[in-house]
Amino acid sequence: MEANQGYSAVGDDRIPASKEMRMNPIRRSLLAAVAAIVLKPFAALAATWNKDGFGAKTAADALKTLGASNPVASKDVVIEAPQIAENGAVVPIEITSNVPGTTSIAVLIDKNPFPLVGKFDFMEGALPFVKLNAKVGETSEVRVVAEALGKHYVATQEIKVTIGGCGG
Numbered sequence: 001m002e003a004n005q006g007y008s009a010v011g012d013d014r015i016p017a018s019k020e021m022r023m024n025p026i027r028r029s030l031l032a033a034v035a036a037i038v039l040k041p042f043a044a045l046a047a048t049w050n051k052d053g054f055g056a057k058t059a060a061d062a063l064k065t066l067g068a069s070n071p072v073a074s075k076d077v078v079i080e081a082p083q084i085a086e087n088g089a090v091v092p093i094e095i096t097s098n099v100p101g102t103t104s105i106a107v108l109i110d111k112n113p114f115p116l117v118g119k120f121d122f123m124e125g126a127l128p129f130v131k132l133n134a135k136v137g138e139t140s141e142v143r144v145v146a147e148a149l150g151k152h153y154v155a156t157q158e159i160k161v162t163i164g165g166c167g168g
Contacts, residue, residue, distance in 0.1 A: 053116050059108050059143060062116040066106055068145050068152035074099060077146045077155035088136045088161035095130045097146040097153075102128035104147045111140035136161050 053065035063069055080094040095105055105128055107117040117134045128146065136142075139160045146153045 050116075050119060053119065054114060056114065056116060059110045059115040062106075062108055063145065066116075066119070066145065066147075066152075068106070068147070068154075071145050071152035071154035074146070074153035074155060077144050077153050079142060079144055079155050079157045081142060081157055081159055083158070084160045084162060085136060086162050088138070090133045091136045091159060091161075092131070092133055093142060095144050097128040097148070099128075099146050099148040099153050101148040102146050105130050106145045106147075107132065107134065108143040108145070109134060109136055109140050110143060111138050112136065 050065055053062050056062035056065060060069075063071070076098040078096045078098065080096075081091065085091045093107065095107065097105055102122060103124075104119060104121045106119040107130070108115045109117055112135070118130070118132060120130050122128050134142075136159055139158070141156045141158050143154060143156045146155075
């Protein structure tokens with residue numbers, strides 16, 4: 001008796017021979033086309049990623065990659081974040097831009113090793129609101145840059161990070 005006769009250990013279940021297991025070439029082409037169509041939007045999202053911005057080591061360099069070297073201070077960009085963060089690993093930050101025509105919001109934390117925390121783009125008519133949890137390594141300024149009608153507006157807020165959550 002041969003070791004592999006194409007049968008499983010369960011009753012009369014038969015394991016298909018290699019010829020029966022081959023996929024029809026038309027079926028294979030159809031599956032490849034469907035996979036390409038489904039994955040195409042994800043490739044487009046990856047193409048818009050600002051590698052230089054997220055790799056910048058200083059806030060000034062990150063602002064340059066965003067095209068916002070000299071943003072104008074604005075009270076219309078609102079940051080809601082704790083003044084003192086007991087756990088710098090998870091700091092909740094809410095941002096709202098009341099600047100008309102806001103198309104993007106970028107969040108930078110000046111003293112982080114990579115200051116650009118996130119950049120969020122908005123379609124026309126969307127509410128420019130972002131809520132995120134950011135890691136803040138040490139006491140630092142959080143800088144939010146909103147882009148509207150080709151101009152950049154900025155707001156800042158200092159967040160103090162305590163050591164061990166003791167308030168010191």
